[in-house]
Amino acid sequence: MSQRLLSLAALSLALATPALVAPAAQAADKIKIGFISTLSGPSAAIGLDIRDGFNLALKLAGNKIGGLPAEVVVGDDQFNPDTGKQLADRMLKRDRVDLLTGIVFSNIMLAVVPAAFEQKTLYISPNAAPSPLAGKGCNPLFFVVSWPNDAYHEAAGQYATTKGFKNAYLVAPNYQAGKDSLAGFKRYYKGKVVDEVYTKLGQLDYAAEIAQIRAAKPEALYAFLPGGMGINFIKQFVAAGLSKDIQLIVPGFGSDQDIIRAVGEPMLGLFDTAHWSYDLENDANRKFVAEFEKEYKRIPTVFAAQGYDTGLMMDAAVRRAKGNLDNKEALRAAFRAADFKSVRGAFKFNKNQYPIQDYYLRVVSKDAEGRIVNKKIGTVFTNHGDAYVQDCAMK
Amino acid sequence: MSGILILEQTLNGLQFGLMLFLLAAGLTLVFGIMDMINLAHGSLYMVGAFLAATVAERTGSFVAAVAVAIVGTAIVGMALEMTVLRRLYARDHLAQVLATFALILIANEAVRLIWGPQVPLNTPPALSGPVQLLPGLAYSSYRLVIIAVGLAVAALLYFAVTRTKIGMLVRAGASNREMAIAMGVNIKRLFTIVFGFGAGLCAVAGAMLGPILAVQVGMGESILILAFVVIVIGGIGSIRGALVGAILVGVVDTMGRAFLPALLREFLPPQFASALGPALASILIYVLMAAILFWKPQGLFPARG
Numbered sequence: 001m002s003q004r005l006l007s008l009a010a011l012s013l014a015l016a017t018p019a020l021v022a023p024a025a026q027a028a029d030k031i032k033i034g035f036i037s038t039l040s041g042p043s044a045a046i047g048l049d050i051r052d053g054f055n056l057a058l059k060l061a062g063n064k065i066g067g068l069p070a071e072v073v074v075g076d077d078q079f080n081p082d083t084g085k086q087l088a089d090r091m092l093k094r095d096r097v098d099l100l101t102g103i104v105f106s107n108i109m110l111a112v113v114p115a116a117f118e119q120k121t122l123y124i125s126p127n128a129a130p131s132p133l134a135g136k137g138c139n140p141l142f143f144v145v146s147w148p149n150d151a152y153h154e155a156a157g158q159y160a161t162t163k164g165f166k167n168a169y170l171v172a173p174n175y176q177a178g179k180d181s182l183a184g185f186k187r188y189y190k191g192k193v194v195d196e197v198y199t200k201l202g203q204l205d206y207a208a209e210i211a212q213i214r215a216a217k218p219e220a221l222y223a224f225l226p227g228g229m230g231i232n233f234i235k236q237f238v239a240a241g242l243s244k245d246i247q248l249i250v251p252g253f254g255s256d257q258d259i260i261r262a263v264g265e266p267m268l269g270l271f272d273t274a275h276w277s278y279d280l281e282n283d284a285n286r287k288f289v290a291e292f293e294k295e296y297k298r299i300p301t302v303f304a305a306q307g308y309d310t311g312l313m314m315d316a317a318v319r320r321a322k323g324n325l326d327n328k329e330a331l332r333a334a335f336r337a338a339d340f341k342s343v344r345g346a347f348k349f350n351k352n353q354y355p356i357q358d359y360y361l362r363v364v365s366k367d368a369e370g371r372i373v374n375k376k377i378g379t380v381f382t383n384h385g386d387a388y389v390q391d392c393a394m395k
Numbered sequence: 396m397s398g399i400l401i402l403e404q405t406l407n408g409l410q411f412g413l414m415l416f417l418l419a420a421g422l423t424l425v426f427g428i429m430d431m432i433n434l435a436h437g438s439l440y441m442v443g444a445f446l447a448a449t450v451a452e453r454t455g456s457f458v459a460a461v462a463v464a465i466v467g468t469a470i471v472g473m474a475l476e477m478t479v480l481r482r483l484y485a486r487d488h489l490a491q492v493l494a495t496f497a498l499i500l501i502a503n504e505a506v507r508l509i510w511g512p513q514v515p516l517n518t519p520p521a522l523s524g525p526v527q528l529l530p531g532l533a534y535s536s537y538r539l540v541i542i543a544v545g546l547a548v549a550a551l552l553y554f555a556v557t558r559t560k561i562g563m564l565v566r567a568g569a570s571n572r573e574m575a576i577a578m579g580v581n582i583k584r585l586f587t588i589v590f591g592f593g594a595g596l597c598a599v600a601g602a603m604l605g606p607i608l609a610v611q612v613g614m615g616e617s618i619l620i621l622a623f624v625v626i627v628i629g630g631i632g633s634i635r636g637a638l639v640g641a642i643l644v645g646v647v648d649t650m651g652r653a654f655l656p657a658l659l660r661e662f663l664p665p666q667f668a669s670a671l672g673p674a675l676a677s678i679l680i681y682v683l684m685a686a687i688l689f690w691k692p693q694g695l696f697p698a699r700g
Contacts, residue, residue: 040512040513040612041512041513041611041612041613044512044513197656204607204608204609205411205607205608207407207410207411207535207538207649208404208407208649208652208653209652209653211400211403211404211407211653212400212653212657214400214403214532215397215399215400228609231609232607232608232609235518235523235607236535236607238523238524239518239523239524239525239535239536239537239538240525240533240534240535241524241525241527241533241534241535242533262515262517266523
């Protein structure tokens with residue numbers, strides 16, 4: 001009995017799968033975007049910024065993507081890969097979204113994308129860009145609008161080398177992006193690595209780690225701790241009095257506006273590396289920063305810029321595909337063209353569909369109005385790709 | 396491995412342990428006297444932290460924030476006891492677990508509705524820097540304050556339980572509830588007072604830890620598990636047991652986190668060592684609990700003879 005029920009269920013599911021329905025070869029009348037992100041908990045600031053940036057791009061385009069009225073289905077993964085996977089399944093099968101985006105964390109991304117690939121749905125990543133999907137596991141349905149997981153850290157490693165720090169201590173959470181980050185730093189750092197410590201993902205009290213760092217007395221400390229983890233770490237690092245003796249270097253988001261809001265003055269003088277800065281001189285960026293500040297009354301972060309760029313890219317690609325969402329090949333080709341004016345300046349896709357772009361050195365300092373911001377002070381890499389692309393079989 | 400490092404890690408362990416004690420003290424009293432498993436104890440910790448954050452933002456005074464949080468959370472706790480929990484005393488433990496788990500969910504959603512998922516609470520500016528304890532050891536002044544507050548509350552509790560009339564009733568209730576009722580103790584009022592008191596202690600922990608950790612929905616759940624470990628180790632119903640158990644758990648947890656990865660790194664590649672390190676460190680607490688239960692099934696300081 002139960003077996004018959006199961007096979008019946010399987011049959012009806014198979015019939016309901018859109019892949020079996022012949023694709024209609026005309027432009028759709030609307031577009032549905034599935035937006036899954038981390039919108040609650042201590043690491044929510046990143047997801048909220050990506051969402052706000054994305055929404056701003058949509059709003060400025062009259063709530064349309066490539067001329068099609070857009071509907072965004074939002075889901076909160078609560079920083080939990082299982083929840084993210086469930087949301088993706090629901091959006092793909094019930095809501096029938098045309099594109100997926102939004103995910104902040106690589107571990108959630110790796111849990112979600114198989115479902116998207118199975119349904120032949122494009123995933124446009126506004127942030128997470130894990131190395132497994134850049135090399136051997138690269139996929140034609142996966143696009144990264146942000147930066148490869150290692151890139152900020154490679155730039156930071158290069159900066160630490162240029163600056164001549166003889167030794168460095170490394171801290172990262174124990175998950176895919178954490179491992180990618182320290183691998184990236186070490187790839188370009190020529191000094192001695194005193195120690196590398198992987199903490200639990202989502203850890204909030206770093207007293208034990210800070211004591212170890214004090215005992216190790218490194219010249220530089222590289223900390224990859226996104227979101228709330230970074231806020232807590234920097235606050236506790238400063239409170240423990242280590243900031244005077246040890247130069248803290250962080251990736252761009254590690255000292256971005258969300259962290260600055262929470263920590264304040266102690267952040268001044270911190271160096272970081274990023275693919276974008278709020279003072280970049282180009283028209284797209286000037287418009288973005290002005291509109292963002294008008295809309296949300298705060299200075300945008302790199303994450304907001306990534307969300308905004310994701311919106312711009314979708315708009316350009318769907319327009320280029322003439323609104324035909326069912327012809328996946330044409331839609332994919334339209335995305336690959338990356339025919340949009342990014343707020344970061346020059347942007348193009350590598351053959352693994354990860355970006356090739358410039359990376360900048362920024363310093364936390366005060367602007368003319370006395371606000372604490374990240375200022376661009378140099379360029380670390382130009383036209384920089386990633387270290388995994390040669391393993392990608394895609395052309 | 397230097398002496399300074401060990402000293403600093405001991406301070407870290409002590410600080411963590413004393414905050415656990417504040418949670419465990421209330422929990423152990425409720426459990427010991429009322430024979431009631433209250434999973435929603437962590438929710439009171441959360442409410443305390445949110446109240447403190449609100450007051451700190453409005454008034455700018457951290458002391459006022461802690462004071463209001465204590466009083467406010469105690470009132471919430473007593474109201475909870477009188478309306479809901481009182482009906483659960485006669486039920487079995489399963490019903491209590493189910494009902495108080497429901498309270499966790501309700502509390503989380505209620506807090507999310509009132510305050511949103513997270514509110515900022517910063518260390519008072521005067522305490523945001525380090526103090527030089529020894530040459531080569533600058534320690535966070537705020538963490539020292541936490542240790543001082545924890546010790547002061549522990550002393551106060553000790554005094555209240557051993558030297559006051561209410562304390563005597565509490566001890567009587569914990570060691571033999573039926574006899575205490577038979578001797579004419581107004582157990583109903585006593586329960587309400589104890590519950591309010593436990594809630595107040597939760598608020599102290601929530602308000603003090605808020606600036607170090609984060610004031611967010613769901614902050615009570617993870618720390619509650621540790622609080623249960625503490626009271627199992629210390630002996631249910633015993634304040635002294637809660638203190639010893641909490642410091643033991645705090646120090647063992649911190650030391651494990653600090654030194655296990657280094658130890659494991661001698662044999663294993665770093666990402667395994669540090670994946671295994673925190674995992675082993677958290678297991679360490681439960682190993683400790685299992686060992687103590689093996690030799691002293693009633694815990695270190697059983698309240699009931």
